[in-house]
Amino acid sequence: MVNSAPMIQLQQLSLQRGKAILLKHADLRIHPGQKVGVIGANGSGKTSLFKLILGQLHPDDGDFKIPRQWRIAHMAQEVELLDRTALDYVLDGDVELRTLQRQIAEAEQHDPDHRLGELHGQYDAIQGYSAQARAEQLLHGLGFQTLDCQRQVKAFSGGWRIRLNLAQALMCRSDLLLLDEPTNHLDLDATLWLEQWLKGYEGTLMLISHDRDFLDRVVSHVAHIEHEQLLLYRGNYSAFEKIRAERLAQQQSAFEKQQQRVAHIESFIRRFKAKATKAKQAQSRIKELERMEQIAPAHVDSPFDFSFYGERKIANPLLNLEKADLGYGATPVLERVNLNLQPEMRIGLLGANGAGKSTLIKALVGDLPLRQGLRIEGENLRIGYFAQHQLEALDVNASPFLHLQRMDSLASDQQIRNFLGGFGFHGDDALDTVGHFSGGEKARLALALIAWQKPNLLLMDEPTNHLDLEVRHALTMALQDFPGAMILVSHDRHLLRNCVDQFYLVSDGGVTEYSGDLDDYATWLSERNKPAKRSDYQDIDADVGESAQQRRERKRLEAEKRQQLAPLRKSVAKLEKQLEKLHQQQQDLEQLLADPEIYGDSRKQELKERLHQQAELEKELQQVEEQWMEQSEQLEQLSD
Secondary structure, three states: OOOOOOOEEEEEEEEEEOOEEEEEEEEEEEOOOOEEEEEOOOOOOHHHHHHHHOOOOOOOEEEEEOOOOOOEEEOOOOOOOOOOEHHHHHHOOOHHHHHHHHHHHHHHHHOOOOOHHHHHHHHHHOOHHHHHHHHHHHHHHOOOOHHHHHOEHHHOOHHHHHHHHHHHHHHOOOOEEEEEOOOOOOOHHHHHHHHHHHHOOOOEEEEEOOOHHHHHHHOOEEEEEEOOEEEEEEOOHHHHHHHHHHHHOOOHHHHHHHHHHHHHHHHHHHHHHOOOOOOHHHHHHHHHHHHHHHHHHHHOOOOOOOOOOOOOOOOOOOEEEEEEEEEEOOEEEEEEEEEEEOOOOEEEEEOOOOOOHHHHHHHHHOOOOOOEEEEEEOOOOOEEEEOOHHHHOOOOOOOHHHHHHHHOOOOOHHHHHHHHHOOOOOHHHHHOOHHHOOHHHHHHHHHHHHHHOOOOEEEEEOOOOOOOHHHHHHHHHHHHHOOOEEEEEOOOHHHHHHHOOEEEEEEOOEEEEEOOOHHHHHHHHHHHHOOHHHHOOOHHHOOOOOOHHHHHHHHHHHHHHHHHHHHHHHHHHHHHHHHHHHHHHHHHHHHHHOOHHHHOHHHHHHHHHHHHHHHHHHHHHHHHHHHHHHHHHHHHHHHO
16 A cells, blocks of 8 residues: 655645744655654644644645645544444445445446446455454454444443544555544553554554554654654654753753753662562563663653652551452452552553453542452551543632642642642643643643642552653653552553553453563463454354354344343433533533623622532532443443
8 A cells, every 4th residue: 555656745834823833944754654653742733733734724834745646544533423333433434435335336226237347346356345344353453342333423432432533544545544642542452452453554654642652663753843843753762762862961951950860760770679580570670761761861851740759657558458349230340359459569450441440440449339348448548549530520610729729728829839830830820720721731630639649559540641751751750759559550551661560460350460561461462362353343254154043043142132231221321411411511601600790799699609500510410420430331341
């Protein structure tokens, strides 16, 4: 599929959005077949560059050229609540396939003799007869179960609809593939699968990502947007970091900060060298930290610098689960779980999506009551909990400053401002309301709220979603320096390698210590998934090799399972409609409260009523969201 046509070319190109200048007289050349990682701080212009390529934006100055005949596929960030099945939605990504299917249907009705043979020949040439199997394999690789193929798009949550967008983009027959943060809503298993798929992609790839391990394994070049310029580096992300570090280290101020960072890393290495013979993970982690010593200068100008200080009084053990059964409804997700969390334990959880990692975290937090067994808290336990739904729980009408002030009324204004500065909230940014924040800014605020509480146990469920590379680097350093215990769920392998000492595998209804490292897990996962490649997702070939009796029995069992799941699916769909209605009410109310006139003296009573209405609405939203999450996870478990 590699095209010999001219390259993508930006010549002295300037791009502006509102008052912000994103690119100024920038030059860039991307040749056919190159895989380019596009990086830069949030707001630097990465997504705008994609919009320029898609024709949705036009340069303010300079020239932009792209081969006219190139077919472009891109991953949309939103998806409508459609009645189409997931399988049909993914197949829609292949426009040529759908066009030929329509033409064949029309020819069969009106002109069967003349064009039908020619159209079937074209259909065979584009592998149309195996298209359904390819679409199902894409869905399977991205974590969808067999029965999900026939579920309507509108039945999936927002994160899963984004996965459908990704599958549709991969299904598209393309010369240029544009992917904007494709791993944000993926777990580690799906990230590993996508990595392998992109390695085999034959076209030109442009990839926006803040996952350094993912970039290292996929891209051949890095395009860095910084100071309104766009520079292309040869090699993967690690190569880019080293080149940039060499340039920055030549500056005296940068050199001084580098030495402080190197001293911190050396101290950390000394702390864990004694454990190098205990576990394979510790050895690979020390090697990674030694590599970080070389690249540390690449982050000396980072605006982010924070710590999770930790509560000084720490009991041992901090928290225990004994013979615990965890789950929702009648079916347990995990059974007979024994977990003894001691100070300085740093655990990474591995396991497929839906295996129960988040369920385990919720049980440890205390948000999910145990079905059976014991949860025993140590004295002075203080938990810092990060999960994606907490971003939605932030008060959209309050500022970062007010959030912290509510938590600690005795803290001085300067203390709060200094603290928030480490998380990138400087000046007026600390006083802006959360309703104006991006996902990355909300995630930084959530981390700040956790750090302010000085926990001694961190439970982190996918903390890097929405965070750019600089914040991820600061988070890595903060977690390395954290003196308490930690459990981490993440698809970011760099974070896992550098912040955990041991892994636990959540699989097959249990939680067991895993003796290997991430490379071993990838190998184990590949072997485990091999048997599923054929029978699970190739309905087009499902009847081959089956007797009529076997086929009837298979279809009967599938029908029984669909019937069992029907009430739960109906309940989840009802909750989704309720959530949609509540979110609309919340949006209408926020718009009303944004009107300055409502804060006048003549409307004090109305303001009071609206604020009370908002509080009640947020309470109801939280209750419905919890029900939806519980039932969705239960449905996912039963669909396996």
